Amino acid sequence: MSIDMKDLYQDVIVDHNRTPRNFGKIDHADVSLEGYNPLCGDRLTLYIKFDNDTITDISFDGSGCAISVASASLMTEALKGKTTEQAEKVFNDFHHLITDEEPELDIEKFGKLAALAGVRDYPSRIKCASLCWHTLNGLLEGNRSSITTE
Amino acid sequence: MTAKSLMKQATQTVTYDIEKIRDDFPILKQQVNGKPLVYLDNGATAQKPQQVIEVLDQYYREYNSNIHRGVHTLSEKATGAYEAARLKIKNFINAESIQQVILTSGTTASINLVAQSYGRSTLKQGDEIIITEMEHHSNIVPWQMLCEQTGAKLKVVPINDKGELIMEEYESLLNDRTRLVAVVHISNALGTINPVEDIIKLAHNRGIPVLLDGAQAVPHCPVDVQALDCDFYCFSGHKLFGPTGTGVLYGKKALLESMPPWQGGGDMIRTVRFDETTYNDLPYKFEAGTPDIAGVIGTGAAIDYVSAIGMDNIAHYESELLAYATEIMSAIDGLTLVGTADNKAGILSFVMKDIHPHDIGTILDQHGVAIRTGHHCAMPVMERYEIPATARASLALYNTRDDIDHLVEAINNVRKVFA
Structure with a gap:
C-alpha cells in the first residue's frame, strides 16, 4: 500500500470496517434515527439509550463504505458513557478535525478517532466520515425524521 | 446497429493510430497523485482533443459574437460557424435535413423538450409511456413529471440478470393506450446495447413513436437516424469529445412541425406583438435564447475529429478493448461485473466482495486511475x-490495454488495503 493510502485507510479504520463495534439494533432504544447519503447510498441507523443525560448505550446498523462504517463504529465507542453535553462537544471537535485545513486541536485527546483525520485531504469523502455524526447531532437536537447529507 | 454488424463493417478498415490519437489529448499527458493519468470515466464526460480546444480558443479570440442577428462581420462569421456545425451534426447522424437538428444544452434538455412539447400537447389521462428499468434518471424523471401533468402512466420494461431488456415483456406492455416509447440506446450503468431496431419496429407496428437516448451511443458507434427510423434521437456534445453545455435533439419533421414551442425567448420567434406572437420555423422554433455558440462550434470540431478516425474504426477498437478488459477483470478474485449483456459497449460496472465502491474509487484515484463510483444516475x-x-470504468477511443492493466493493478491494491 502506498504511504498516502495509509493516511486514509489506517489499520484502525480497516479493523473497524471489518469488525464494527456496537453494531446492531438496541432493543427498546430511547431514540433512533436514520442517516442517508444519497450520493453513495450509505444508510446507517443510530440507536441511543439514555439515563437522564448520560448515553448508557449506543449502537448503529446499516451499510456503507469503509470510512462511514469505521466512523460510526469509532463514534459509538467514543460516546458510550458520555453526557449529551460532552457528546455535543465531541461532535464539534470532530467536525473541525475532519474539515479544517489545519485544525487547532490536540490530536491526542481524540484517541482512536484521530485515525479519521486523514479524510480531510479527500473532500469527496468527508461526507462519508461525517454521516453518523450528523445523525447523532440530529438526534441530540431532537430530530426524529431521517437525516441526509445532501 | 448490432455489435456483429459493427464488427463486420470494421473489418473493412485497418489503421488506428492510437499513439497519434493519445497525442491529440493534452489532458492525458499529466500525472495525477504522482502517477500517469488513466482516464476511465468517459461515460461521465469525455476528454477534448487539441482540435476542439483550439476551435474554442479561436472563437473567443477572433470572432466571439451573437448569432442570427448582427449585420457586422463578426456576427456573420459566428453565425456561419454555428450553422456549419449544425450541418456537420446533420451529416454525422444522417438526418434528412438541418431543420431536424435542434440544438439544446444536452441530452437531458432534449428529452425534457420532447416531454414538455410533444408529450404535454398530445397525452391525456390514461395514456401510457413505456420506458425501461435501465434508464438514466434523465429518461425517467421528465416522463414522471409529464405523467403528473397529464394523468398518463409510466410502464417499465424489466431487465434480466445480464442486464438485457426482456423483449417479451416489452411486447406485452405495448397496447392501444401506449403513446410513446423512450429507451436508452446504450445503458450508462450496464453497457448494454439495446436492440433498438426491434424496439422501434414493434412500436411502429402500432403507430407509436420512439425516442432514443443516445448519450452513450453516439461517441462509440455509428448512428444513422434514418436507418434506425427512430422518431426522436437525443445526445450530448460533451460525451462526444466536445464542450459541455451542448446537445442535440433530432426529430422526424412531421412530428417537430406539429409540436408547440417549449421555451419562449429570442431566436424562436418571428414577430412579437402584445396581441399576437408568431413563431420561427424549424429548427429555431425550439431554440430560445442565446445558445452556447462556442460549444456548438466546438462540437462540430469534435465531430470532424471522430469522423476522421471513423466511427466504425472506433467501435471496432473499443470492442476489442472491452473484450480484453472483460477477460482480465473477470479473473480478479472477489470482483463481479454488473451488466454482462451479449451485445455490450465499453462500460465495465463492477462490485467487489465486502468493499464499497467509494473505497475502490478513492484508492484507484491515488493510483492515477479515474473511474466513477455511485449509482450513475x-x-x-x-x-x-x-x-x-x-464502480464503473468506461472506455473511449484513446484508452489502451495499458490503461486496463493499470486499472487491474490498482484494483489489486484495493484488495491489499482491505486484506
Whole structure:
C-alpha cells in the first residue's frame, strides 16, 4: 500500500470496517434515527439509550463504505458513557478535525478517532466520515425524521 | 446497429493510430497523485482533443459574437460557424435535413423538450409511456413529471440478470393506450446495447413513436437516424469529445412541425406583438435564447475529429478493448461485473466482495486511475441488483490495454488495503 493510502485507510479504520463495534439494533432504544447519503447510498441507523443525560448505550446498523462504517463504529465507542453535553462537544471537535485545513486541536485527546483525520485531504469523502455524526447531532437536537447529507 | 454488424463493417478498415490519437489529448499527458493519468470515466464526460480546444480558443479570440442577428462581420462569421456545425451534426447522424437538428444544452434538455412539447400537447389521462428499468434518471424523471401533468402512466420494461431488456415483456406492455416509447440506446450503468431496431419496429407496428437516448451511443458507434427510423434521437456534445453545455435533439419533421414551442425567448420567434406572437420555423422554433455558440462550434470540431478516425474504426477498437478488459477483470478474485449483456459497449460496472465502491474509487484515484463510483444516475438499476452503488470504468477511443492493466493493478491494491 502506498504511504498516502495509509493516511486514509489506517489499520484502525480497516479493523473497524471489518469488525464494527456496537453494531446492531438496541432493543427498546430511547431514540433512533436514520442517516442517508444519497450520493453513495450509505444508510446507517443510530440507536441511543439514555439515563437522564448520560448515553448508557449506543449502537448503529446499516451499510456503507469503509470510512462511514469505521466512523460510526469509532463514534459509538467514543460516546458510550458520555453526557449529551460532552457528546455535543465531541461532535464539534470532530467536525473541525475532519474539515479544517489545519485544525487547532490536540490530536491526542481524540484517541482512536484521530485515525479519521486523514479524510480531510479527500473532500469527496468527508461526507462519508461525517454521516453518523450528523445523525447523532440530529438526534441530540431532537430530530426524529431521517437525516441526509445532501 | 448490432455489435456483429459493427464488427463486420470494421473489418473493412485497418489503421488506428492510437499513439497519434493519445497525442491529440493534452489532458492525458499529466500525472495525477504522482502517477500517469488513466482516464476511465468517459461515460461521465469525455476528454477534448487539441482540435476542439483550439476551435474554442479561436472563437473567443477572433470572432466571439451573437448569432442570427448582427449585420457586422463578426456576427456573420459566428453565425456561419454555428450553422456549419449544425450541418456537420446533420451529416454525422444522417438526418434528412438541418431543420431536424435542434440544438439544446444536452441530452437531458432534449428529452425534457420532447416531454414538455410533444408529450404535454398530445397525452391525456390514461395514456401510457413505456420506458425501461435501465434508464438514466434523465429518461425517467421528465416522463414522471409529464405523467403528473397529464394523468398518463409510466410502464417499465424489466431487465434480466445480464442486464438485457426482456423483449417479451416489452411486447406485452405495448397496447392501444401506449403513446410513446423512450429507451436508452446504450445503458450508462450496464453497457448494454439495446436492440433498438426491434424496439422501434414493434412500436411502429402500432403507430407509436420512439425516442432514443443516445448519450452513450453516439461517441462509440455509428448512428444513422434514418436507418434506425427512430422518431426522436437525443445526445450530448460533451460525451462526444466536445464542450459541455451542448446537445442535440433530432426529430422526424412531421412530428417537430406539429409540436408547440417549449421555451419562449429570442431566436424562436418571428414577430412579437402584445396581441399576437408568431413563431420561427424549424429548427429555431425550439431554440430560445442565446445558445452556447462556442460549444456548438466546438462540437462540430469534435465531430470532424471522430469522423476522421471513423466511427466504425472506433467501435471496432473499443470492442476489442472491452473484450480484453472483460477477460482480465473477470479473473480478479472477489470482483463481479454488473451488466454482462451479449451485445455490450465499453462500460465495465463492477462490485467487489465486502468493499464499497467509494473505497475502490478513492484508492484507484491515488493510483492515477479515474473511474466513477455511485449509482450513475440509475438508481432503479442499483435496486434491481440489490446493490447501493457500483464502480464503473468506461472506455473511449484513446484508452489502451495499458490503461486496463493499470486499472487491474490498482484494483489489486484495493484488495491489499482491505486484506
